[in-house]
Amino acid sequence: xSDAVSGRSSAPPRHAAFVRATHWITALCFxxxxxxxxxxxxxxxxxxxGETGNSGTSTLFKIPIPSSRSTVPSGYSYVMPDQNGWSxxxxxxxxxAVVLTGLAYLIWGLWTxxxxxxxxxxxAHRSWRSVVEVMAGHLRLKRPAAVEDLSxxxxxxxxYLAVVFVxxxxxxxxxxxxxxxxxxxxxxxxxxxxGRQSARTLHFIVTISxxxxxxIHIAMVxxxxxRSRMRGMVTGSxxxxxxxx
Amino acid sequence: xxxxxxxxxxxGGIAAAGLAGLAAAGVLAKRHGLVPPDNGxxxxxxxxxxxxAQRLITTRSMAREFPRSMxxxxxxxxxxxxxGDDFKHHQDSGFADWHVTVDGxxxxxxxxxxxxxxxxxxxSQITEVVCEEGWSYVAEWIGTPLHEVLKACGASPQARxxxxxSVQKDWWESIDMADALHPQTLLTYGMNDxxxxxxxxxxxxxxxPRQLGYKSVKYVTRLTVTDSVKSFGKGLGSAEPEFGYSxxxxx
Numbered sequence: 167x168s169d170a171v172s173g174r175s176s177a178p179p180r181h182a183a184f185v186r187a188t189h190w191i192t193a194l195c196f197x198x199x200x201x202x203x204x205x206x207x208x209x210x211x212x213x214x215x216g217e218t219g220n221s222g223t224s225t226l227f228k229i230p231i232p233s234s235r236s237t238v239p240s241g242y243s244y245v246m247p248d249q250n251g252w253s254x255x256x257x258x259x260x261x262x263a264v265v266l267t268g269l270a271y272l273i274w275g276l277w278t279x280x281x282x283x284x285x286x287x288x289x290a291h292r293s294w295r296s297v298v299e300v301m302a303g304h305l306r307l308k309r310p311a312a313v314e315d316l317s318x319x320x321x322x323x324x325x326y327l328a329v330v331f332v333x334x335x336x337x338x339x340x341x342x343x344x345x346x347x348x349x350x351x352x353x354x355x356x357x358x359x360x361g362r363q364s365a366r367t368l369h370f371i372v373t374i375s376x377x378x379x380x381x382i383h384i385a386m387v388x389x390x391x392x393r394s395r396m397r398g399m400v401t402g403s404x405x406x407x408x409x410x411x
Numbered sequence: 412x413x414x415x416x417x418x419x420x421x422x423g424g425i426a427a428a429g430l431a432g433l434a435a436a437g438v439l440a441k442r443h444g445l446v447p448p449d450n451g452x453x454x455x456x457x458x459x460x461x462x463x464a465q466r467l468i469t470t471r472s473m474a475r476e477f478p479r480s481m482x483x484x485x486x487x488x489x490x491x492x493x494x495g496d497d498f499k500h501h502q503d504s505g506f507a508d509w510h511v512t513v514d515g516x517x518x519x520x521x522x523x524x525x526x527x528x529x530x531x532x533x534x535s536q537i538t539e540v541v542c543e544e545g546w547s548y549v550a551e552w553i554g555t556p557l558h559e560v561l562k563a564c565g566a567s568p569q570a571r572x573x574x575x576x577s578v579q580k581d582w583w584e585s586i587d588m589a590d591a592l593h594p595q596t597l598l599t600y601g602m603n604d605x606x607x608x609x610x611x612x613x614x615x616x617x618x619x620p621r622q623l624g625y626k627s628v629k630y631v632t633r634l635t636v637t638d639s640v641k642s643f644g645k646g647l648g649s650a651e652p653e654f655g656y657s658x659x660x661x662x
Binding site for chain 1: 453454456457458460461465468469472473474475477481483485486487489490539541542543544545546547548549620621622623654655656657661662
């Protein structure tokens with residue numbers, strides 16, 4: 167904070183104010199969606215493929231936890247407390263917030279050239295060699311070079327692009343495919359996925375993918391220097407006394 | 412004009428336009444019936460956005476129907492609270508005395524037996540029951556479209572909601588006229604070529620296939636046509652919002 171106040175840094179911020187704001191709104195929404203989504207899963211921790219599936223049919227896979235509904239054959243006699251009411255309300259409210267935030271981010275990113283300049287790998291780095299180089303550095307637990315304070319490497323760029331342009335759209339698509347009203351207006355949304363239960367299973371698998379991304383993301387931030395990276399995403403400035411003087 | 416002040420100008424302009432847009436959207440939404448009864452409280456914004464957005468795109472849309480080959484061989488009847496002695500008597504007499512009353516804003520209030528309902532031209536659909544818990548099944552549903560009954564009883568054009576009540580005191584619901592007059596909204600007495608079994612809501616269930624299963628109330632005994640939700644429970648449109656669920660269950 168003091169850096170920003172003293173105006174010591176005349177360089178442009180590491181992350182634009184718009185990126186910082188949308189990043190943290192998205193993080194908050196993701197946490198709300200994850201928590202409420204897991205609560206909803208607890209009411210039926212069984213997954214199917216195709217159009218239909220219920221406690222009387224065979225599963226694609228089960229999560230070995232007790233359920234919050236006594237009718238679910240979970241293998242446990244214990245029935246978890248039912249939290250679906252507020253969980254569903256929180257899930258959809260957070261979904262609206264993150265979709266609107268994502269839409270604003272998309273428009274802003276296209277308008278300012280953010281995707282082109284910061285996320286699409288530069289021509290020089292669009293090679294397997296660059297990918298292998300970065301990976302080798304990670305495997306040796308090497309701290310990133312100073313240049314990476316200012317710009318993403320090819321692996322980061324690819325990961326962020328995949329999250330923004332593949333996983334999030336898939337999340338929205340599979341989520342909408344679970345809405346009976348939406349499906350009445352756009353039946354192809356669910357039919358293309360192979361049916362309602364396939365859509366639900368894919369919604370869960372994409373969630374797992376995003377959680378894996380989040381874990382790696384946090385691990386990488388920690389490896390690169392938790393305080394300086396957090397400062398970069400909170401205040402915009404990467405300069406600090408503790409780490410890279 | 413410096414860069415910063417231009418940015419402030421543009422940001423301020425967008426924010427002001429956004430606020431004005433929201434205010435205008437609020438007025439328009441109210442006028443066109445896009446605000447759900449449970450629009451207040453902490454979850455109000457989310458459910459209002461969902462209802463308004465989905466109503467705009469689903470005015471005339473039809474729930475997906477499936478071929479006969481996709482009827483689930485093992486449909487799942489969710490558990491229900493004990494139905495009581497009165498229901499048992501009805502069950503023993505084959506529901507011969509089961510009646511559904513139609514009251515409220517109708518020219519001719521009525522009390523219809525199952526036989527009366529079966530005098531209307533029957534309608535059938537092969538649609539999916541979708542539970543908020545995540546499971547589902549497909550079945551054929553046979554019954555009388557609700558709009559036929561509303562027409563026969565002379566429902567007022569000023570009506571905005573149809574409330575429906577079960578023998579189960581804690582399970583009562585309402586739908587707006589878009590769903591009440593929808594061709595697939597069915598007072599269901601048959602399932603898969605037979606009578607509607609008790610486990611699935613027999614003798615009479617109101618199927619609302621464009622919404623989640625909890626809107627399809629089992630053991631229906633009363634329909635009330637109204638233009639206001641105020642006098643029902645806490646005035647939130649149904650029992651569900653009192654437990655944190657949304658009144659509108661298109662998602």
